[in-house]
Amino acid sequence: MRKTLYLLNILLLLCLVAKPQINQKNKFITFFVLDKTYITFSNNYMRGNDGHKYNPYFPSSPDETSHYMVTGEEVLISAVEIDTLAKVKSMSGNFHLDTVPAHRQFYPLRSLQVRITKNGAPAGKWLDIIKMPTFKDTAIVSETSYWLLKDSLKVNDSLFIEFRRNDGVALMKLHIRRKAIEKRPFLMGSAHDTSTSRDESAFMQAQLLKTYPSFKQGAAFYTDWPARIDKLDHAYMPNSRVAFYFREPPDVTDFTFQYRLLGGRYKDTSWKNTRGYVLVPSLQAGAKYRLDVRYKDAPALWSTHLFHVPPYWYQTLWFKTGIGACVIIVGLFLFLLWAYLKNKRQEEKRKLKIQSLYAQLNPHFVFNALGSIQGLMNDQQLNKANQYLSGFAQLLRNSMLSTTKETIPLQTELKNLDNYIQLEILRFNFQYELYVDPELQTAIIEVPPLLAQPLIENAVKHGVSAKGAAGQIKFQILKDKQDILFSISDNGSGFDPSKAVDRHGIKLTKDRIELYNKHRRITLDIQSNTTGTTVLLRYKNWLEHD
Incomplete structure (x- = not known):
């Protein structure tokens, strides 16, 4: 049931x-091809070597034995001699071939003998293969095959099959054992x-x-x-x-x-x-x-x-990898875009702050210039007042043009500053010296516009304005390795540098320097005593970028 x-x-x-x-229902078949002689060994299931070292089957080592494990009950061993492969209809399985030409003399079927021993019994007689029972193999056309063995094995039964030539020369040995299946x-x-x-x-x-x-x-x-x-x-x-x-x-x-x-x-x-x-x-x-x-x-x-x-x-790895890569690329692109827009906004904000400081600087500059013009007129120096007014107009025009740019050529900056100093000389009649290091390429180097102007203005107003012809201002533009150094010296009475922040022009300059220092380095150093003041405006590593 x-x-x-x-x-x-x-x-x-x-x-x-x-x-x-x-599963394909084909028996396991092994062929030993000895020139034209085919010896066929088949079982329902077999496995070669059976835990033993693999050995050749042919005359080079006739004393060695090839071992097989089988699980099927029926063991079939047959032999046939085939003149040409054209007579073979079908033949599939494991093939072991002896292709050494010198061995062909060993293998004619008429000269081969076989001896089969079962379960260790005493060795039997050697039998001529061509005298054994014959049958017609359906896989081969018009050739007679010989049954060497057609036997049933119980579990743990064994067979020992020996082949030799009829003159006693040994050929090969097979050992077959049936094992129980798991x-x-x-x-x-x-x-x-x-x-x-x-x-x-x-x-x-x-x-x-x-x-x-x-x-x-x-x-x-x-x-x-x-x-x-x-x-x-x-x-x-x-x-x-x-x-x-x-x-x-x-x-x-x-x-x-x-x-x-x-x-x-x-x-x-x-x-x-x-x-x-x-x-x-x-x-x-x-x-x-x-x-x-x-x-x-x-x-x-x-x-x-x-x-x-x-x-x-x-769901494939390549697709997930591609999607991951696309997400990373898009994320990176968005991050870079965000960073770019953020930097752009910050840069625009910084420029607006600089322009705002310019806007504060220009009225301060205009107010001081108008005060100078008024002073000349009050002193009845009308020619100087007219000359000052003409120079001031030119300077104001250049100043307004400069405020639309973040940097201008050093050559233009020096011209504007020199024009301003010449105007102040008209009013206060002090001594002025300008020195520019010949190694500096003033037409190529770019600097922020009018950054030194409030410093020169303070040197005039608080340093030499009361001294007249005895007053001295020395303006130097020097090259110090990769730095550009603006040095502004006067022989005034000096002041306390710690209180300089209260002076409007210096405060505006410091605010502008702070904004510029987000990209490039500028330092301001004020040294002052009773014999005069020196202001150092240093453009750090400026020549590496120009």
Whole structure:
């Protein structure tokens, strides 16, 4: 009754798809090709070497033995001599060839003998192969094949097969042992259904009649096959379903299977019962699955089968990497744009502040100039007043033009400052000396406009205005390594530099320097005593940029 239920379950399973995948039912065959002589060894399942070192089969080492492990009951060994491959219809399996031309004399079938010993019994007689039973091999046209061995082996039975030439020259030796198979569940095949339109009932009944003969034949064929740990990572379509069906276990009274499925949405590690098959519906794209299967009454041994579902294109690593790269690039672009706009706003704000200081400087400058003109007129020095007024107009025009620019050529700045000093000389008649370092390229070097003007104005007003012709102002523009140094000296009575911040012109200059120092370095140093004052305006590393 149990077997009947088991068969019905498997039959329902086999209708899963139009073409279920059932393992190929081909015996394992090994061919020893000795020139034109073919010796064929076959079993339901075999594995070479059987834990022994691999050895050649041919006359170069005739004393060494090649070992094979088989699990099938029937062992077949035959021999045939083929003149031409054109007579071969089909021949597949593992081939071992001796291609040394000098060995061809060893292998004519008429000169070969075989001796077979079973389970260590005393050695039997050597038999001529051409005197052994014959048969017609369907894989070969019009050639007679010879049965060397057609025997059934029990578990742990062994065979020792020796080949030699009829003159006693040894050729090769084979050792064959049958071993018991493990009780691991054996995967007979799988059924994969990519249709999402039909329900499970239609899925289970679609190919019942087609798959039943294949299953019935396959179940018996795989009885002798050992179970395997399936390390192949099979792939199935997203949103499809797949069923795995297993061989009825040998020598097990209760052939209920237990399985656990991990991967995708399956997280439960507990074992579940089934009768010969495992159905996995709704495979998730991008998921990796592991199926462990065991027998209920033999839980110590199980088989493992790996499979996966390829991800959709938008789930692939390259797509995620591309999206990540795009997000990073867009984020970086937005950050750089934000930083650029922020810097631009700050720069515009800084320029507006500079222009605001210019706006404060110009009225201060105009007020002082008008005071000088008024003083000349009060002293009845009308010619000087007119000359001062003309020069002042020119200077004011140049000053207004300069305020629209952040920097102007040093040559233009010196001209404006010299014009201003000449105007003040008209009023106060002091001595003035200008020196420009010849190494400075004044037409190329750019400096902030009128930054030194309030400093010169203070030197005139608070330093030499009361001294007349005895007053002296020395204005030097020097090159100090990569710095430009403005030095303004007067021989006035001096003042306390710590209180200089109260003077409007110096305060405006310091405010402008603070704004310029956000990009380039300018320092102001005031040295004063009773013999005079020196103001140093240093443009740090200015020549590196010009």
